[in-house]
Structure formats: structure tokens, C-alpha cells
Amino acid sequence: MKSNRIFGLLLGLCWAGRAALGQQPGGVIPPVVVPPMVDELVITNVSVVDVDLGEIDPHQNVVMRDGFIISVGKWVPAGRGVPTVDGTGKYLVPGLWDGHTHALASAAEERMALPLYVAHGITSIRDVTTARRLNDLLRTYQALETGRRVGPRIELAGPVLNGSATERSGLGLAATRAEGRAQAESLIKAGWCSLQTGPLLSHDAFWGVAAAAEEARVHLTGPVPEAVPVLDAIGAGQRGIDHPDKLLLACSAREAELVDARAQALAGPRPLTTLQARVKAQQPLILASFSAERCAALAQALEQYRTFVVPALGAQDFALGREPDPADPRFRAVPAAVRQQWARASHARPRLTADRRARLQALDSLQRGMIAAFGRQGVRLVAGSDAGSATPNLFHGSSLHDELERLVAIGLTPAEALRAGTVNPAMAMGRGFDLGRIRAGYLADAVLLNANPLTDVHNLRLIEAVVLRGRLFDLPALAKLAHDAEKAAAMEDAAAHATAVVR
Numbered sequence: 001m002k003s004n005r006i007f008g009l010l011l012g013l014c015w016a017g018r019a020a021l022g023q024q025p026g027g028v029i030p031p032v033v034v035p036p037m038v039d040e041l042v043i044t045n046v047s048v049v050d051v052d053l054g055e056i057d058p059h060q061n062v063v064m065r066d067g068f069i070i071s072v073g074k075w076v077p078a079g080r081g082v083p084t085v086d087g088t089g090k091y092l093v094p095g096l097w098d099g100h101t102h103a104l105a106s107a108a109e110e111r112m113a114l115p116l117y118v119a120h121g122i123t124s125i126r127d128v129t130t131a132r133r134l135n136d137l138l139r140t141y142q143a144l145e146t147g148r149r150v151g152p153r154i155e156l157a158g159p160v161l162n163g164s165a166t167e168r169s170g171l172g173l174a175a176t177r178a179e180g181r182a183q184a185e186s187l188i189k190a191g192w193c194s195l196q197t198g199p200l201l202s203h204d205a206f207w208g209v210a211a212a213a214e215e216a217r218v219h220l221t222g223p224v225p226e227a228v229p230v231l232d233a234i235g236a237g238q239r240g241i242d243h244p245d246k247l248l249l250a251c252s253a254r255e256a257e258l259v260d261a262r263a264q265a266l267a268g269p270r271p272l273t274t275l276q277a278r279v280k281a282q283q284p285l286i287l288a289s290f291s292a293e294r295c296a297a298l299a300q301a302l303e304q305y306r307t308f309v310v311p312a313l314g315a316q317d318f319a320l321g322r323e324p325d326p327a328d329p330r331f332r333a334v335p336a337a338v339r340q341q342w343a344r345a346s347h348a349r350p351r352l353t354a355d356r357r358a359r360l361q362a363l364d365s366l367q368r369g370m371i372a373a374f375g376r377q378g379v380r381l382v383a384g385s386d387a388g389s390a391t392p393n394l395f396h397g398s399s400l401h402d403e404l405e406r407l408v409a410i411g412l413t414p415a416e417a418l419r420a421g422t423v424n425p426a427m428a429m430g431r432g433f434d435l436g437r438i439r440a441g442y443l444a445d446a447v448l449l450n451a452n453p454l455t456d457v458h459n460l461r462l463i464e465a466v467v468l469r470g471r472l473f474d475l476p477a478l479a480k481l482a483h484d485a486e487k488a489a490a491m492e493d494a495a496a497h498a499t500a501v502v503r
Contacts, residue, residue, distance in 0.1 A: 034147055034148075034149075034150055034471065035471040035472055035473055035477055036471070037067070037147065037469070037470040037471055038064075038083050038470060038471070038472060039065065039066065040063070040064065040065045040077065040082050040083065041063075041064040041065075041082075041083050041084075041085070041444070041467065041470075041472060042061060042062070042063050042064070042076055042077065042082055042083070042084045042085070043061070043062045043064075043084075043085045043087045043092060043446075043448065044061050044076065044084055044085070044086055044087055044088075045059055045060075045061070045086065045087050045088045046059075046060055046061075046062060046087025046088075046090055046091070046092045046448070047059075047060070047087070047090065047091045047092070047452070048060045048062065048072060048091075048092050048438050049091055049092065049093045049094075049418070049438070049452075049453065049454065050438075051093065051094060051415070051418055051419050051422045051423045051436070051437060052419075052423060052437070054413070054415030054416075054418075054419075054454060055454075056091070056452065056454065057072075060072055060073060060074075060092075061073065061074060061075060061076045062087075062092060062438065062446070063075065063076065063077060064444040064467065064470070066470060067443060067444055067469055067470035068441065068442070068443060068444055069438065069439060069440055069441065069442050069443070069444050069446075070440060070441075071440055072438060072439060072440055083472070085448070085465065085472070087448065089450075090448050090449060090450060090464055091448070091449040091450075091451065091452050091453065091459075092438055092446055092447070092448055092449070093418065093422065093438070093446065093447050093449060093453060093460070094422040094423070094426075094435070094436050094437055094438055094442075094445065094446060094447070095121065095122070095123025095124060095152075095422075095435075095445030095446055095447055095466070095467075095468060096120075096121050096122045096123065096124075096400060096421045096422060096447065096460070097122065097123075097124045097125065097126070097382070097383070097421055097422060097425035097426065097436070098117065098122050098124075098125045098126070098152075098383070098384060098385050098387070098397075098400040098421075099125075099126045099308075099310050099382035099383055099384035099425045099428070100126060100128055100242055100310045100312055100382075100384025100385065100386050101113070101125045101126065101127050101128065101384070101385060101386070101387055101388065101396070102127070102128060102129060102386070102387065102388025102389070102390060102391065103117070103125060103127050103129070103387070103388065103396055104127045104129040104132065104137055104140060104154070105129050105131060105132070105388055105389060105390065106131075106132070106389075107136070108335075108488075108492055109388070109389055110140060110151075111488040112333055112334075112335070112396065112485045112488040112489050112492075113387075113396035113397075113485070114144070114149065114150065114151030114152065115150055115151065115481040115482070115484045115485045115488075116333060116395075116396045116397035116398070116481070116482065116485045117151060117152045117396060117397045118150055118151060118152060118466060118468060118473060118478070118481055119397060119478045119479075119481040119482045119485070120397035120398055120400065120401065120461075120463070121447040121460065121463050121466055122152055122397060122400055123152050123153060123445040123447075123466065123468045124152050124153040124154075124155065124425070124426070124429075124431075124435060124445065125152045125153070125154060125155070126155045126156075126157055126382075126384070126425065126429060127154055127155070127156055127157060128157040128196065128222075128242070129156070129157075130158075130159050130160045130196070134190065134191055134192065137154075137156060140154070141154050145469070147469065147471070150481060152468070153435075153445070153469075155194075155429045155431075156192075156193070156194060157194055157196050157219075157221055157222070158187070158192045158193070158194035158195040158196050158218075158219070158221075159187055159192060159195065159196065160196045160197070160198040160222065161180065161183055161184060161187075161195060161196065161197060161198055161201060161205075161209050162198035162199070162200040162201050175201075175202050175204070175205035176202075176204050176205065176208070177204040177205060177207050177208035177211075178208060179205055179208065180201065180202070180204065180205030180206060180207070180208030180209040180212075181208030181209065181211060181212045182208075183205075183209070184208065184209040184212035184213060185212045185216075188212065188213075188216045188218055192218065193218050193219065194218055194219040194220075194221065195209065195213055195218055195219070195220050195221075195222075196220075196221055196222035196242075197209065197220065197221070197222035197223065197224065197225055197233070197238060198222065198223070198225065199223050199225055199226050200225065200226065200266060200271075200272075200275075201225035201227070201228070202225070202227050202263070202266065202267070203225070203227045203228050203232075203263060206225050206227070206228050206233070206236070207236060210233075210236035210237050210238065211236075213237060214236075214237045219239055219240070219429075219430070220237055220238050220239060220240075221238065221239060221240030221241070221242065221308075222238075222240070222241075222242055223241065223242050223243050223245070223246065224238065224241055224246040224247075226246070226259070226262040226263070226266065226275060226279075227259065227262055227263035227266055228259070229250065229255060229256065229259050230246055230247060230249070230250035230255075230298065231250070231298070231301055234301050234302065234305050234307050235305070238307065239305075239306070239307055239308065239428070240307065240308045240309075240310070240382070240428060241302075241307060241308070241309050241310070242310045242312065242384070243310065243312050243315065244309065244311055244312070244367055244370065244371060245367075247298065247309065247370065248286060248290075248363070248366060248367050248370055249282075249286055250294065250295075250298050251290055251291055251292075251294050251295040251298060251370060252285070252286050252289040252290060252291065252294070253289045253291045253294060254285060254286075254289045255294075258282050258285065258286070261278055261282070262275060262278055262279065262282075265278045283359055283360075283363060284359065286363070287359070287362055287363060287366065290366060295370055295373060296373070296377070299373065299374050299377040299378075299379050300377070302374065302379045302380075303377060303378045303379050303380075306380060307379075307380070308380040308381070308382045308424065308425075308428035309371075309374060309379055309380070309381055309382065310381075310382050310383075310384040311371045311381060311383075311384075311403075311407070312384050312385075312386045312403070313368065313371070313403060313406040313407070313410070314385060314386060314394055314399060314402055314403050314406060315386045315391065315394070316364050316367075317393065318345075318346075318349070318391075318392050318393060319349075319360060320357075320360055320361065320364060321349070321352070323346070323393060324393050330395040330398055332486045332489065333395070333396070333482070333485040333486045333488075333489050334389075334395070334489060335489045335492040335493055335496070336492075336493045336496070337492070337493075337496055338389045341389070341392075342392035342393060345392050346392065368410040369410070369411075371407075371410060372410045372411035372412060375407070375411070375412045375416050375420075376411075380424050380427065380428055381407070381412075381416075381419075381420040381424060382420060382424050382425045382428050383400060383403045383404055383407065383417070383420040383421045383424075383425070384400075384403065385399035385400045385402070385403050386399075387399045387400075396485075400421065401460060401461055404417045404418070404420065404421050404457055404460060405417075405457055405458060407420055407457075408457045414453060414454050414455065414456065414457040415454050417457050418453055418454070418457070418460070421460075422436045422437075423436035423437055424436075443469075444467050444470065445467065445468050445469075446466070446467045447460075447463055447465075447466050447467075448463070448464040448465040448466070448467075449462050449463060449464060450462040450463075450464050463475075463478065465478075466478060
């Protein structure tokens with residue numbers, strides 16, 4: 001069993017041996033009381049949720065040892081010294097995944113974000129951070145895996161490739177296939193095991209990136225580039241698609257024409273401004289030319305290639321003016337500077353005319369219907385919150401629950417939504433062999449609930465305890481994690497105030 005643990009650690013650290021250690025990230029990490037590891041733990045008489053079948057296995061004893069599940073059934077180890085949790089009337093699900101976060105955007109943000117994920121039963125995240133050095137991210141990963149800090153398991157989506165080092169200036173976006181390949185190979189050589197496509201990647205550069213990723217056997221995920229038809233991206237080996245905007249475009253009978261117009265915008269003068277205007281102008285055409293038949297064919301291709309899709313339904317709320325209650329207690333774990341940033345973004349948001357609002361709502365409704373159809377047709381949906389300081393009104397931890405509830409609201413069953421937050425992301429990240437299920441031989445990442453999540457997805461919020469890396473977090477420990485996140489936010493506010501006084 002310990003050899004499996006070592007293998008899993010090496011898999012997660014496949015880039016670690018090639019990365020030299022740098023400087024420690026700045027800031028003071030608030031003290032967190034990490035529960036001690038338990039050599040053995042038994043949860044007795046619990047209802048185990050089979051996420052694959054969407055069924056309940058009642059009256060099970062789940063035996064965990066050295067951070068692994070070693071038995072699910074009637075057996076319990078002999079002896080009185082084994083720690084035991086009474087699961088009578090409770091339900092055990094695999095630890096949840098958030099398949100799209102910005103939790104590691106900065107050292108300050110991760111101090112607030114990581115405890116919140118565990119407090120909400122999220123034991124694994126796929127982080128799409130791109131601005132920090134690999135060495136800093138690796139140091140966080142190691143601190144979590146060794147128990148020096150509390151937080152979920154981390155899968156890194158990798159840096160974004162937009163085809164040109166001068167992308168930020170808006171120049172030189174029409175990179176060649178050779179340039180795209182060279183950039184990808186450079187990042188792979190630096191130690192990255194995953195890469196992300198950027199929306200501004202040219203068609204030729206995308207093929208160069210895809211070829212390098214396939215040869216090196218690294219994951220290629222991200223939004224489908226604006227200049228690339230979706231089926232081309234899937235066929236080239238893009239194994240994950242973040243945000244469904246281009247998928248909706250692929251359901252249009254005019255996809256080839258509209259994609260070509262976007263490619264021309266990127267290849268011409270003022271590419272970013274021109275692209276933005278062109279995308280806006282195309283929205284009525286996408287609505288008018290939507291084809292259910294093309295959407296069904298797209299779902300078939302996504303299922304055939306096992307390409308996962310992150311719907312990120314909550315990301316649309318801001319554009320449509322759907323705001324959380326200002327008194328929402330979740331704001332307490334958001335630093336004042338970030339709350340002010342979100343407020344400024346809300347004030348700067350363009351005022352929508354009635355026609356523009358109606359069009360955006362129609363696109364949103366069509367997109368949600370497409371995602372629901374994908375779910376019915378077997379596409380691997382991966383729930384992701386898109387939470388981060390740069391995305392207004394999305395909260396680390398709790399917004400994943402919001403997203404799962406949105407999936408049910410658009411037509412998925414609670415069992416399908418639960419798969420999107422457990423086994424689907426595990427399989428999409430290549431961890432289907434040891435995460436995402438309550439099964440012997442799997443890592444003992446689990447959430448104990450007070451009600452059945454298959455009857456109501458909201459019951460995923462009724463957490464009694466979390467098991468992560470061989471540690472049991474009971475209700476007081478989970479409450480402490482939420483408090484630690486609020487304390488970290490307060491520390492950021494105090495540090496900002498002190499800096500302002502000095503200036």
C-alpha cells in the first residue's frame with residue numbers, strides 16, 4: 001500500500017525533479033492546527049454513495065489505513081484502539097473536486113483559499129494559475145502533501161500559450177507552427193506536465209503546440225483558441241475544454257465562416273479590439289444558426305475522444321448582473337482590496353440595453369441547454385467554480401457547491417452533478433485509479449454528510465467531517481479552517497493599511 005502512495009506522489013511531482021528550488025514566497029502563513037495523521041480509521045454503519053452507479057450501499061464499514069481505503073463492507077479490524085466514527089444515518093461520498101480555480105494566483109490568495117476548500121469538502125482542485133513560477137507552486141504542493149499546511153490536493157493546468165511572447169502588447173499574434181511548437185517544448189523542458197491553450201493562439205501555432213504536447217505526453221487543456229474549429233482541437237488532442245463559448249459556436253451551422261472571421265481579426269491590426277467587436281457582432285448569428293444536429297455530433301466527438309468540458313456556469317452571472325447579497329458571510333474571507341476591485345468592476349460594467357440583455361440571456365439559456373444535452377449524451381462534465389480574486393463574486397470553496405447546484409437546475413440529476421464533482425474530474429486528470437470513488441485501494445479522501453446527496457444536491461453542504469491525506473477534520477476543525485481563511489483576509493487588510501500609512 002505504501003508503494004502505491006509513493007507512486008501517487010511521484011505522479012503528482014513528475015515535474016519536481018526537474019525544477020530547482022527558488023526563494024520562499026512572501027507573507028506570513030497564519031498558524032493552522034493540522035489534525036494528526038491516524039494510522040487507522042473506521043467509519044461504521046455508513047451509507048456509501050456509489051458515484052458511478054448513482055446508488056447507495058447502506059450499512060457499510062469503511063476501513064482506512066495509512067491514508068488509503070483498505071476495505072468497504074462488513075469487516076472491521078479487531079481491537080479497541082482503532083479510532084472509530086459512527087456513520088449511522090450519514091452518507092459517505094468521495095472528496096469533491098473543483099475543476100477550475102485560481103486559488104494559487106498569489107501567495108496571499110492561497111493562504112485564504114486553500115483552507116476554505118477543505119472546509120467545504122473539496123479535497124482536490126485543478127488550478128489554472130499562470131502568473132507564478134513553477135518553483136513557488138511546487139513548494140506549496142510539497143507543503144500540502146507533507147502536512148505542513150492544510151489544503152486540497154493540487155493538479156496544475158499549466159501555463160497558457162497564446163502563440164507570441166508579445167501577446168500582451170497586442171502585436172505579433174499570428175505565430176507560426178514552428179513558434180508554437182518551440183514555446184510548448186520550452187515549457188515542457190522546464191518541467192511542466194500540463195499546458196493550456198490560450199484564446200489568441202493562431203491556427204498554425206495551435207497545431208505546433210498540440211504536436212509537442214502529444215509527443216511529450218503532457219495534458220493539453222484550456223479554452224479552444226478563437227482561430228481553431230472545435231473539432232480540429234479535439235482531433236489534435238486537446239483533452240479538456242474550459243468555458244463553453246466556443247462549444248456553442250461549434251453548434252452553429254456557420255461555424256467555419258465565423259471562426260475564419262475571428263482568425264482574420266487576430267491576424268490584422270489592433271487584433272484584440274477587432275476580435276472583441278467581431279465576437280459581439282457574431283452573437284445574433286450564433287443564435288439564428290444554432291443546430292441541434294451539429295450539437296449532437298459535437299457531443300459524440302467529445303465523448304469519443306474523452307474530452308472533458310468545464311461548463312463554469314457561474315462565470316456568466318457577472319456579465320448578466322446577477323450579484324450576491326452584499327451581506328453574504330462569504331465576503332468575510334475576501335480582503336477589502338479584492339472586494340473593492342469587484343465593486344469597481346461592477347460599476348464599470350457596461351449598462352445593457354434591453355436588446356443586449358435579451359440577447360445575452362438567450363445565449364446563456366442556449367448554452368445551458370447545450371451543457372444539459374452533453375450530460376445526457378455522456379460527455380465528461382467537470383464542475384469548476386472559476387473562483388479567484390480576478391473573477392468577481394466567485395468564492396473559493398463554496399462556489400463549487402453553487403456550480404453543482406446550477407448543473408442540477410439546468411436538468412442534470414443530483415447523481416450526474418455529483419459525478420461532475422468527483423469521479424469525472426479524477427478521470428479527466430488521470431487520477432481515476434486512486435481518487436474519486438469510495439473503493440478499496442483508493443486514497444482515503446472522503447466527506448461524511450448528514451443527508452443523502454442523491455435526493456438533493458444541496459445536501460453536499462451538510463458536512464459532518466472530511467478525511468484528507470489520512471487526517472480527520474471534524475466539525476470544530478472545519479470551522480477552524482473557515483475562521484483561518486477569514487483571519488488571513490483580515491491580515492491582508494491590516495498589511496495594506498500599514499503600507500498606506502507608511503506611504
